[in-house]
Amino acid sequence: MSDSFIYNGLPTRVIFGSGIIDQVAAEAEYLGITKALVISTPHQVGLAEKVAKLLGDKSADVFAGAAMHTPVDVTEKALSICEALAVDGLVSVGGGSTTGLGKALAYRKDYPQLVLPTSYAGSEMTNILGQTKQGLKTTVRDASIQPETVLYDVDLTLTMPALFSGTSGINAIAHAVEALYAVDGNPIISLIAEEGIRSLYKALPILAKHSTDLEARKEALYGAWLCGICLGSVGVAIHHKLCHALGGAFDLPHAKTHTVVLPHALAYNAPAVPDAMKRLCRAMDTDNPVAALFDLARVIGAPHSLEALGMPEDGIDKAVEITFKNPYWNPKELDREAIKSTIHSAWKGIRPELQDVVDE
Template sequence: MPLEFSHTTLGQRVLFGAGQAASRLAEEVQRLGAQRIMLIASASKRELAQRVAAEIDVVVNYDNVVMHVPIEVAQDARQVARKNAVDLLICVGGGSTTGLAKAIALETRLPIIAVPTTYSGSEATNVWGLTEAARKTTGIDDVVLPTTVIYDAELTMSLPVELSVASGLNGMAHCIDAMWGPHANPINQALAAEGISALATGLPAIVQDSQDLAGREQLLYGAYLSAVAFTSAGSGLHHKICHVLGGTYNLPHAQTHATVLAYVLAFNMDAAPDARDRIAKALGADDALEGLQQLRAQLGAPDKLTDYGFTEADIVEAVKIILPAVPASNPRPVTAENLTELLQAALVGDDPAVLLESPASGPHTL
């Protein structure tokens, strides 16, 4: 078959190096000529953020960071930015912190420097998300893409292993969704495969030794690759499910992605054999699902949605919300029936292999 595809590469400056966040940030602020800086970090990350920003002048510190970015929080933060005539946003933290900076930029068009402390990957995407009335809305706009990302693995050393595992598997979900996203192509599939390999190397290393700097660096590297691949490929079935679970039922972001991942892989992989084989190879396994499950067992990964507040009574509503958002390009057609089966399995931690597509199954419709 002829090789034919389109691919868009986003313009972003990436600075990677352990122990260099403060000096790199000062250099970037000077390069951008910013004078009035808003530093965004949760209360728990305030001390870390102040160390990172030690060499620059900050006009206003903002710490009202809330998971899934409620619209009320975004509106307040935008008002603070305007009141203080801010000309640059700096966010230090995980996906919720980066998400808040994006929400401000979406309306104000202010540039962002992102300094991640987790492996969410949000800093490398042009995707924004806001939650209003228990519904999470996401969109794409280049104005929310951080101008610069500063990766410093030393800033992730205090991230607990349990949360590091969930966050790293969230990154792996970006990679796997990118394999069959609406705009999947050989470039983002190659990036996703390298991301899976890096994450599969870094996660066991930090489980064995939480202070393994090389392992933390592999996780940050993998998180960046996962985000770039996902941004290019677009949001697939996995993310459509998790956005609803997070926005509607307030489930924790990383843990939800880490839990749902194996179920979507099992659901889709036999309908996408090329992607399945790439995933298996990246995991160093003969079988993609077995490889992922072996890794998850090694890591003690999250395994059921009941642990995070999702209930069987929520499934019917969740299916109704998710189904219209499922990409028509998903490798295996999705119905209310098989989506219900997927959520029921993820709810209680059933073996994901129950979702493997039967060769004898008939056609489905979205």
């Protein structure tokens, strides 16, 4: 354990259970919301309309235009609707795309946010906003971005397709993996990260075969919440930088990109983070977390290469340039050729090797 550290608890109010969507109106009232814009993607407009109905006269309208990577032009369109309707709060219903739009609006107008996650993205537990403009994804942290209340209703995850459940879950695991070696990490977050990884790693193979298994859904959503706490509490490193660069530059699917990149990024950092590797070995009951994460992606049926996600091979150099243009802190020094090799391995879908095995 470190001799000294700083820990800040997240201020978000969390309500976890089954069937708690019915509490949405009461929670909106708790936040002082009288005219809410209900946000979703086009795919989940039906659920958004159900939530609007539950809100009753507290619902101003439904905006079902949220998009992947939070494009600024979509945010501006939604903002004009908020202003026209004199909205005083937001209810975001969906995954990371929907939550991202809500956070983008809150960053501009400091609206209170009530989030009902339907995936394992975890962004609802952070004060981080990632948004894309002209092919470049940038991030910002601000207190106004942090949602005030999150309703984790396990029932809302029961209809998640098996593949999306898996990639969304590995995306969540990535948050906790990097929290284990974050520059501002602390022992509390390390405990939360290890438990979050354990929960998701246990649940995801079950959901790949039985997507409506309620106990596995509870375990996965619980793990995703913990991994979201990690993302909101400490910094990230090369894995997230690579995913931000790739997603913004090539419009790659967010969760699948994290799923492909994670084992390769971990293989890069493994020699520099022995304590984190020991925790990962314990959480996943393995002596090779790098291989375990790569194999987990196979178990859930996810694409295993950036090529399969639509990234062109000649984009590798561009991804390297973006990564080094504004690099994140990383526990291992960033070497340009090594990072290029890491991206190339992820592009090809090569099973990464763990260079230094964790000592007993």
